[in-house]
Amino acid sequence: MTDLTAGLWELLFKGVWVTVQLTVFSAALGAFVAFVVGVARTNRLWIVRFLSGLYMEIFRGTSALVLMFWMFFVLPVAFGWQLVPMWAAVLALGLSYGAYGSEIVRGALAAVAPAQQEAGIALSFSPWQRLVKIQLPQAWPEMVPPANNLLIELLKGTALVSVLGVGDITFGAALVRNALGESAPVYTIILVMYFILAFLLTRVMRAVERKAKAGIGQAPQKGQGVLRKLTIPRQADAPSSDLSKSAGGA
Amino acid sequence: MKWDWSAVGDFMPRFWDGVLVTLQALVLGSLIAFALGLVWAMAQRSPLKAVRWPVMVVTEFIRNTPLLVQLFFLFYVLPEWGLTLSALTTGIVGLGLHYSTYTAEVYRAGIDGVPVGQWEACTALSMPRGRTWSAVILPQAIRRVVPALGNYVIAMLKDSPMIAVIGALEMLGQARQFTSITFLPTEPITVVGIAFIVIAYPASLLTRALERRLVR
Incomplete structure (x- = not known):
């Protein structure tokens, strides 16, 4: 651990900044x-629903890494569009995780009571x-917890860009590994770095969720989010602890 | 756009090799994920805090860090510790380990869904703990979570090209190798991309059908 010089640490921290940028832009x-x-999938016209559904199935169906390779290696040869690696990565991540996100949006819109929609029609x-004014404000709080999970998937997905030579944390780690000739310290450090980023992301999204739920007069649900078990005191899990208690009492 | 069908033809033998490796990684990775996930889920219900907490911390850590970095860790660090595995084996272990933390959550939800009365009935019949799990709780819990497990198999399929990065020649690895020999990126990468959709879409229809049948 102590072998890392200041210069090598700097490489890693530059990588953290690139990862953060990538996550924010792709998000x-x-x-x-x-x-x-997601909104287009609730459209009245079947052709709009079909096209948006097709988009979702294609981008959810294929692998983000393959999509990234395609944008990076095929687009320049086949169409003559040479993208800067950073933006090819943002485009690939944004388009594929957007397809996952569209399901969240569609689901949350579908969960709004139909009477709300009818009331809107009645009021012309x-x-x-x-x-x-009616659907999105009510659907929004429903979207936040699954969006949190998706954002963490996106953060993890940004590690793929190192394969294309974008200087993110994982890329920095490969450089440091070459310099040190040793893998264990640097890969342990960057795993912890990713974990801290995911943790911070969850904290931010919890705050967003509280605000969103307060906006429609609800308290946030307890025990939501990926890192709940580390951040919120675990409630006694009903069956097993009941069992041990009742066994002890008897 | 230049599209050369003969290049597609040339790529095909390699492509099928790649498909085989992808499916192999997927099947073995799923088996590890299903088995290990169940171990995590049951350990998280252990009466001992000394078992619950470490398992919780480890699974949270693995779930919230990138699979790619975990693969590098396994591939570069394990040999330093004296355990050298092939790229494909490392990839399978990495995929299985990563996704076991997801399947653990799925099993956990399934186990939580079993009514408390079932546990109490086992206590009333003074069933041993092992038999409570194997004969009462798990058969009810697992039936409900089969579709959710299927979704993670599909997710694992889409993450499987990552093992190409450490040198396993699955579909994407074969495409890269073909490109490096012929300098034709368009056809192989497009074919591989479409292959993922062709495998993943029917599989997702299948899990939806399972969901309608099993989850009631």
Whole structure:
């Protein structure tokens, strides 16, 4: 552990910054895609529903790494579009995780009571007004906990870009490994770094969830989110502890 | 766009080799994930805190860190500790270990879904703990979670190209090798991308059908 010089640490921390940037940009693109596709899947016209469903099946069906390779190696040869590696990565991550996100958006919209929609029609709201003023505000809090899981998947997905030579944490680790000639310390360190990033992401999303739930007058559910077991005192798990208690009492 | 069908033809023999390796990794990885996930899930219900906590910490850690880095860890660090595995074996162990932390959550949800009365009935009949699990709880819990497990098999399929990065020649690995020989990236990578959709889409239809049958 102590073998890492300041210069090598700097490589890793530069990588952390690139990973954070990648996560933020891909999440922004992914959220945009998720909302557009998710809303389009509830459209009245079958052709819009079909096309958005097709998009989702294609981008969810294929592997993010293969998609990344395709954008990086095939687009320049086949179409003559040479993307900067960073943006090819953001595009591939945003498009594929956006497809996963569109299911979250669609599910949350479908969970809003139909009477809300009907009330909007009765008050002669336009479809756009119904979406923005009635459906989305109520669906939003439902979206946050699954979006948290997806964001952590995205954060983990950013490690793939190192394969394309983008200087993220994993790429930095490969350089440090070559410099040190030893793998155990550096890979342990970066696993912990990813874990800390995931932990921070969960904290932020918990705050977003609290705010979103408060906006429609609900308290956040206890024990949600990926890291719940580390962050929230574990409630006595009913059956086994009941058993041991009753066995002890008897 | 230049598309050369003869290049597709040339790639085919390698492609089928790659498909075999992908499926091999998927099947063996799933077996590890199913078995190990059950171990994690049952350990998390252990009456001993000394068992529950370490398992919880380890599974959370593995679930929240990237599979790719875990693969590098297994591939580079295990040999330093004196255990050298082939790229494919490392990949299978990595996939299985990573996804076991997901299947553990699935099993946990299934076990939580078994009514408390079932546990109490076992206590009333003074069934030993092993038999409570094997004859009462697990048969009820696992039936319900089969579709969810299927979803993770599909997710594992889509993560399987990562093992190409450590040198296992599955579909993407074969495509990369073909590209490095012929300098034709378009056809092999596109074929591999489509192959994933062709495998994953019917599989996802299958899990949806299972969901309708088994989860009631």
